[in-house]
Amino acid sequence: MTARGAEPETSSPSAEERIAALEQSLGKLNAAAEKKKKDDAKKPSLTISGQVQADNVYFGQDEESRVDVGDLQDGAQFRRLRLGARGTSFGVLDYSLGVDFALANQPSYLDNYLEWKDLPYLQHIRAGHYFEPFSLERVTQNRNNTFMERSLVDTFAPARNMGVMAYGNTENERATWAIGTFRTNSDNIGNDSFDSGQALTMRGTTLPWWDEASDGRFYLHLGGAYSYRDAYQGRVRFRNTPEIRKQQPANVFGPVGPPSPSNYINDAPGPFAPIFVDTGFIAADHFQLFDPEFALILGPLSLQSEYAFAVVDQIGGPSLFFNGYMAQVSYFLTGEHRPYDRRLGIHDRVKPFEDFFRVRTKSRGIQTGLGAWEVAARFSNIVLNDKNIQGNNLTDFTVGLNWYLNPYTRWKFNYIRAFLEDTKTNKGNSMTDAYGMRIDFDF
Numbered sequence: 001m002t003a004r005g006a007e008p009e010t011s012s013p014s015a016e017e018r019i020a021a022l023e024q025s026l027g028k029l030n031a032a033a034e035k036k037k038k039d040d041a042k043k044p045s046l047t048i049s050g051q052v053q054a055d056n057v058y059f060g061q062d063e064e065s066r067v068d069v070g071d072l073q074d075g076a077q078f079r080r081l082r083l084g085a086r087g088t089s090f091g092v093l094d095y096s097l098g099v100d101f102a103l104a105n106q107p108s109y110l111d112n113y114l115e116w117k118d119l120p121y122l123q124h125i126r127a128g129h130y131f132e133p134f135s136l137e138r139v140t141q142n143r144n145n146t147f148m149e150r151s152l153v154d155t156f157a158p159a160r161n162m163g164v165m166a167y168g169n170t171e172n173e174r175a176t177w178a179i180g181t182f183r184t185n186s187d188n189i190g191n192d193s194f195d196s197g198q199a200l201t202m203r204g205t206t207l208p209w210w211d212e213a214s215d216g217r218f219y220l221h222l223g224g225a226y227s228y229r230d231a232y233q234g235r236v237r238f239r240n241t242p243e244i245r246k247q248q249p250a251n252v253f254g255p256v257g258p259p260s261p262s263n264y265i266n267d268a269p270g271p272f273a274p275i276f277v278d279t280g281f282i283a284a285d286h287f288q289l290f291d292p293e294f295a296l297i298l299g300p301l302s303l304q305s306e307y308a309f310a311v312v313d314q315i316g317g318p319s320l321f322f323n324g325y326m327a328q329v330s331y332f333l334t335g336e337h338r339p340y341d342r343r344l345g346i347h348d349r350v351k352p353f354e355d356f357f358r359v360r361t362k363s364r365g366i367q368t369g370l371g372a373w374e375v376a377a378r379f380s381n382i383v384l385n386d387k388n389i390q391g392n393n394l395t396d397f398t399v400g401l402n403w404y405l406n407p408y409t410r411w412k413f414n415y416i417r418a419f420l421e422d423t424k425t426n427k428g429n430s431m432t433d434a435y436g437m438r439i440d441f442d443f
Contacts, residue, residue: 042090043089044087044088044089044095045087045088045089046085046086046087047085047086047087048083048084048085049082049083049084049085049086049098049442049443050082050083050084050442050443051080051081051082051143051440051441051442051443052078052080052081052082052439052440052441052442053078053079053080053081053102053438053439053440054076054077054078054079054438054439055076055077055078055079055148055245055246055436055437055438056074056075056076056436056437056438057074057075057076057077057244057245057246057434057435057436058074058434058435058436059072059073059074059432059433059434059435060432060433060434060435061430061431061432061433062430062431062432064422064428064429064430064431065420065430065431065432067430068276068420068422068430069274069275069276069420069430069432070274072246072274072432073246075246075247077102077246077247078101078102079102079148079245079438080100080102080142081100081101081102082098082099082100082101082102082110083098083099083101084096084097084098084099084110084111085097085098092116092117092118093114093115093116093117094114094115094117095113095114095115096111096112096113096115096128096130097112098110098111098112102247103188103247106188106189107189108188108189109129109160109188109189110160111128111129111130111131111160112128112129112130113126113127113128113129113130114126114127114128115127122166122168123166123167123168123169124166124167124168125164125165125166126164126165126166126167126180127163127164127165128162128163129160129161129162129186130160130163130165131158131159131160132158132160132161132163132165132180132182132199132201132227133165133167133178133179133180133201133202133203133225134157134158134201134203134225134227134289134291135153135154135156135157135225135291135293135306135308136205136221136223136293136295136304136306136345136346136347137150137151137153137154137157137306137326138150138154138157138158139203139344139346140346140347141346143349143410143440143442144346144347144348144349144350145347146302146304146328146330146338146374146376146378146400146402147243147328147376147378147398147400147412147414148243148244148245148400148412148414148436148438149243149244149245149414150243151243151306151324151326151328151378151380151396152240152243152324152326152380152381152382152394152396153291153306153307153308153324153325153326153380153382154240155238155239155240155277155308155324155382156238156289156291156308156309156310156322156324157289157291157308158182158199158201158227158229158289160186161182161183161184161185161186161192161199162182162183162186162192163180163181163182163183163199164180164181165178165179165180165181165182166178166179166180167179167180169342169343169344169345173207173342173343174206174207174210174342175204175205175206175207175345176203176204176205176342176343176344176345177202177203177204178202178203178204179200179201179202179203180200180201180202181198181199181200181201182198182199182201183196183197183198183199184196184197184198184199184229184230184231184232185232195233196230196232196233197229197230197231197232197286198230199227199228199229199230200227200228200229201225201226201227201228202225202226202227203223203224203225203226203345204223204224204225205221205222205223205293205345206221206222206223207219207220207221207222207340207342208220208222210342214299216297216337216339216340216342217297217299217337218297218298218299219296219297219340220295220296220297221293221294221295221296221297221340221345222293222294223292223293223294223345224290224291224292224293225289225290225291225293226288226289226290226291227288227289228286228288229286229287229288229289230285230286231284231285231286231287234283234284234285234315235281235282235283235284236279236281236282236284236287236312237278237279237280237281237282238277238278238279238310238322238384238391239275239277239278239279239384239391240275240276240277240382240394241274241275241276242274242276242394242396242416242418242432242434243378243380243396243398243414243416243418243434244414244416244434244436246274276392276394276418276420276432277382277384277391277392277393277394277420278384278391278392279322279384279389279391280389280391282312282314282320282389283314283315283316283317284312284313284314284315285313285315286313287310287311287312287313288310288311289308289309289310290308290309290310290311291306291307291308291309292306292307293305293306294306295347297337297338297340299335299337300331300332300333300334300335300336300337301329301330301331302328302329302330302331302337302338303327303328303329304327304328304329305325305326305327305328306325306326307323307324307325308323308324308325309321309322309323309324310322310323317387317388318387318388320386320387320389321386322382322383322384322386322391323382323383324380324381324382324383325380325381326378326379326380326381327378327379327380328376328377328378328379329376329377329378330374330375330376330377330400331374331375331376332372332373332374333373333374333375334352334353334354334370334371334372334373335353336350336351336352336353336372336374336404338350339351349407350372350374350404350407351372351407352370352371352372352404352405352406352407353372354369354370354371355369355371355405355406355407356369356370356371356403356405356406357369371403371404371405371406372402372403372404373401373402373403373404374400374401374402374403374404375399375400375401375402376399376400376401376402377397377398377399377400378396378397378398378399378400379395379396379397379398380395380396380398381393381394381395381396382394385423390423392420392421392422392423393420393421393423394418394419394420394421395418395419395421396416396417396418396419397416397417397419398414398415398416398417399414399415400412400413400414400415401413408441408442408443409439409440409441410438410439410440410441411437411438411439411440412436412437412438412440413436413437414434414435414436414437414438415433415434415435415436416433416434416435416436417431417432417433418431418432418433418434419431420432
């Protein structure tokens, strides 16, 4: 019996009852997670990305250089200021959206495409606006290249264009292939309103040597690319700067904004200065581009080279041949290596053994992480003189020091000595020094 005025006794749940209640709660959580997973599968996934590159550029010139290319102005700029989004829809359709806000006057479109994946035989089909499959330097993401800017060989590499491409790799990931058709001249926002024709571009790579035991710290890459292109509005033009970029003021472009950064299609001033070599417009029906590739990675030591050339079917004149090559070497003082994406045949993101940090601890005082440190040198040359065309010859020697604070933050220092052989105006040879510093962050 219960005493008068006392609370009735209540029995606590047994162990079996508590376990049953816990199992019921876990079942509800699992059901909710499964429902969310099914709901998410009914809509595209979303990953936001971005990149900021802030540059300082300084020039030094001899008198001949000032006569040849004018008085070059130092400056600071955002080289890239990008936002992007990527995702997958229903497991078989990838998408990419990207915009760069760094160019003057208007944003420029980056990789904007849809891609069907896991297809039989063709593996991947991509349609939209993106880089054509040409040149190891070009298709490797800028953040994963060694120097601040791509070499003079990039003069012959097509820029982003509207097109459709199929690509894939062998089952053992020792070779890749890509082939596509593209508009010859899509501008910075993907438009091509003229009857400019099409381009057929293809690239293949192979890994004759891949050291499985070290997970790819040692490997040999060989590749090649080819492009057959209709000439844009019946003419073609090749031009470039030394291996440094400095934007021109916005009012240089006039009311229509900056042109596409592609090297051989536009008649407006380029968005970057200074232009050292320029063939001017060449009347042509079509032209062809070729590019063999080489890269050898021996742990912290990296060797890379490319040779690109163009054959132009000139209207009313002889066939023309222009070419350029580059060779570079780099070495990680802290022992890292240049990773490689075997599915795409390109260099991948450098990952320091130890991220940079500097903190004060109670027991051990100030502790510091070094990050990854790399020294590099590159020699490149371009010849735009042939027969009746005098576009000048340019030779660059570039040295660099890279500090990778972590996989997503880099600090780069480049020095470029540019030797210009001016045959167009017969002003003789000139020498220009360029100094660049970049802080580069992406997410």
